[in-house]
Amino acid sequence: MMESPFNILRTLHDEHFATMALLEKLETTLSGARTAPANDDPDMNRLLGDLEAILDEEISHHYAFEEQHLFPLFAEFGDMGITQMLKGEHEIIRPLARELSERARTGRKDGFNPESWEIFREKGLELVEREVFHIQKEEMGFLPALDQMIDEETDQTLSMAYQDIKNAS
Ligand SMILES: [Fe+2]
Numbered sequence: 001m002m003e004s005p006f007n008i009l010r011t012l013h014d015e016h017f018a019t020m021a022l023l024e025k026l027e028t029t030l031s032g033a034r035t036a037p038a039n040d041d042p043d044m045n046r047l048l049g050d051l052e053a054i055l056d057e058e059i060s061h062h063y064a065f066e067e068q069h070l071f072p073l074f075a076e077f078g079d080m081g082i083t084q085m086l087k088g089e090h091e092i093i094r095p096l097a098r099e100l101s102e103r104a105r106t107g108r109k110d111g112f113n114p115e116s117w118e119i120f121r122e123k124g125l126e127l128v129e130r131e132v133f134h135i136q137k138e139e140m141g142f143l144p145a146l147d148q149m150i151d152e153e154t155d156q157t158l159s160m161a162y163q164d165i166k167n168a169s
């Protein structure tokens, strides 16, 4: 999406971008590693830690904000079908992300065995596919449309609401 004058849209865009970058890294790693990594592999453990952080952030803050504030706003102005679709995708991705974050945590702590690694790979690649597609939709249609709907005052209100969500947890 193009550079928006609104803080809240730039924040969401930056978060999408950071998530995409990590998911790309995850996809490359998972595609290349068919066997379980060593317990003390520092690159893998860093990736797992980053993954946990971004999944926990993406689930608890970003999705919550979109659902509580942006979807209702968008539905007022625009097409309800779009927000229902995006919300439906959240509902599929959220439990998947939660499970993956849990598996990443366990893997970092205790390592993977061939079976747990295979499950992690499979779920990880599924998450990459679903979340990348979801972000692309929001970047191409949703955020640009919001850019046309809001004004400076709404931007401020939304930015504060998002800050509250982040501070609350
Ligand atoms: Fe979303």
Ligand SMILES: [Fe+2]
Pocket: 012, 016, 062, 066, 135, 138
């Ligand atoms: Fe989003």
